[in-house]
Amino acid sequence: MFTRGRIALSVLAVSALTLVGCASGDEDAGTTAATTAAETTTTTTAEAVDAAEGVTFTEGVVRAKGTDKEMTGIFGTFTNNTDEEINVVGFDADFEGASFELHEVVDGVMQMKPGGFVIPAGETYELAPGGDHMMIMDYVDEIPAGDVVDITVELSDGSTIDVEDLPVRTMNPGDENYNQDGGLMGHESGVQEQEQEQSGMEEQN
Template sequence: MKTRKVATTALRRTAALGAAAALALTLAACGDDDDTTTETTGTSAVSDISAEGLTFTDSYVGAKTADTAMTAVFGVLTNTTDKDIHLTEVTGDLAGEYQYHEVVDGVMRETADGITVPAGDSFTLEPGGHHIMIMDSSEEIAAGDELNLTLTDDRGTTYELDGIPVRVQQSSHEDYGTDGDADMHDMQ
């Protein structure tokens, strides 16, 4: 009887650890995270990428499992031109729906009209603020992987941002409510 109790306890602990890990990944998509220098498999987990007229520094994608429907992309977009860049569309090589999002009063929602990176200035995509959301994705994206994005502005100019690193993100809770107009998906 004692052997069975030890085995049952070990199984419960393993299940609890697995559930905790899944919960942490689920909450990570838009959670606050101040540590953008985390190392993953010996290489930097953030990257500096540039396209003609636009750079993306300290960039990364939050890792997710196949059973987690959402993740997000963060970093600093810098406009190196003398004209505003109004980004209205985003696509990528991970299956799913891509949207520009913001968090207002703790509630995540799609932006009304993309984002604008001012001429000669920067625009920060960060947990708890503006970010690129990847939703309805059933593909796993693991730490150490890379993601390629194509951002399109209102003039039809495209900006290829290749090799954005994927990393595990520390999480904290945010309210993933709706703004009344959007049908937000569960993080599960």
């Protein structure tokens, strides 16, 4: 009887140890998974912060406009101080009712920039009249010379860059074509005029 009892106790002890071992293993697995998830989140956040902090916008300027025009441009230079390619996909500003677009000028005609501005690692990207630029659209109020403008630049990884106190200055047009109403060609009327010119050439031929 003593021997059987001893064997039974031994079996129970082994079973208890096995259960404790399993519970400990589950706890360790749960802790490991939680730690890995936290590390992944931290890494992703750090990458977004690094991308945003690694890009600067200098020599920025906003072209002044009156109430006779509904659009104007923003120019300056992006510098990518990281070792990765940076993609600027949009921007925003505090102009109620306005829309904001990234543009390029091709053969004197303004159009939206497909894919945004891609800044190679360690290089600069210039926004200039007659070339690539940021555009404030559909804004009827005046943006007078002497004011300053704050913008938020959006990157493809979801991070943003706050650019403050861009000076508003009176600037001559670049190589863009302007209509009589002050709008830039290529955004509706410019395309229509090009189509009309093409149609006229075909009729002559």
